[in-house]
Amino acid sequence: MAKYAIIKSFYASTRWIKFRAMIIAERGMKCEKCLKLITTDKDAELDHIIELTPDNVHDVSISLNPDNVRLLHHDCHDARHNRFGNVKGKQVYIVYGCPGSGKTTYVNRNRERTDIIVCMDNLFNAITGLPLHDKPDQLLSNVRAIHTALLDQVKTRYGKWSTAWVVGGYADKYKREKLAEELGAELIYCECSKEEAMARIEMDDRRRNMIAEYRKYVDEWFGRYTC
Ligand SMILES: [Zn+2]
Ligand SMILES: [Zn+2]
Structure with a gap:
């Protein structure tokens, strides 16, 4: 979860919520990592490939760019980030x-x-x-x-x-x-x-x-x- 308030507010904004709904409508409720169906909206994580930071969150070419987001299961998203800690090798x-x-x-x-x-x-x-x-x-x-x-x-x-x-x-x-x-x-x-x-x-x-x-x-x- 985002640690900065500025990023938290971005995720709460109507712009983001509409963008997220549009991506889901276009791509379908399918995880882009494991390619399996995502069954509930709650389990759908729209992940930024270039991660959001307080500096880039208002740059729409990053925060609202369809090419910079992937639709993932929560678990598949967590696995992606754990990699950097090299926990799983x-x-x-x-x-x-x-x-x-x-x-x-x-x-x-x-x-x-x-x-x-x-x-x-x-x-x-x-x-x-x-x-x-x-x-x-x-x-x-x-x-x-x-x-x-x-x-x-x-x-x-x-x-x-x-x-x-x-x-x-x-x-x-x-x-x-x-x-x-x-x-x-x-x-x-x-x-x-x-x-x-x-x-x-x-x-x-x-x-x-x-x-x-x-x-x-x-x-x-x-x-x-x-x-
Ligand atoms: Zn998945
Ligand atoms: Zn992420």
Whole structure:
């Protein structure tokens, strides 16, 4: 809870209450961390990503900016802040779902500055400099080797990161759960229908010119998916 009176009054203001209601109406009562439903309004915490301070509370680009808030369960919110005390140590999440299910959006909303992301798309981009999603087959073995090395760092908790986000399709239940066990990771499913996935891909500038390919990837993912 906010310790400064100026922040407490902000949370009591009509501006904030209206803003909060608008965000909930737009996004639905779904926690952006665990992706499960929030059942009561009391359990819905609209959290500021850049935390409010007495200095920034009246800067609406921070306090009333939809991009700076996340809707969370109270418990999920507390877990987020406990991380800084390092009480729970390093966290590992496997974020999975079909192409276009919003995995990257999810991770971008939830990551902190000292987190690491383990994702084949990002690694292709890192070693080729090509646009994200442009992944030459010839380089697959190089990228895989880096990916494996990074997963190894996650497995052994090597280094000083706070949370590791392992992002991928992981359609096969057996492989997915095996990886989760090896990494000591929690699984987060970005659930989404084929239609929703294709709609998101069509809206993405970086993927718009690869619609046919992506329709194939999405179909393949659903063909392999086991829950
Ligand atoms: Zn939650
Ligand atoms: Zn917070």
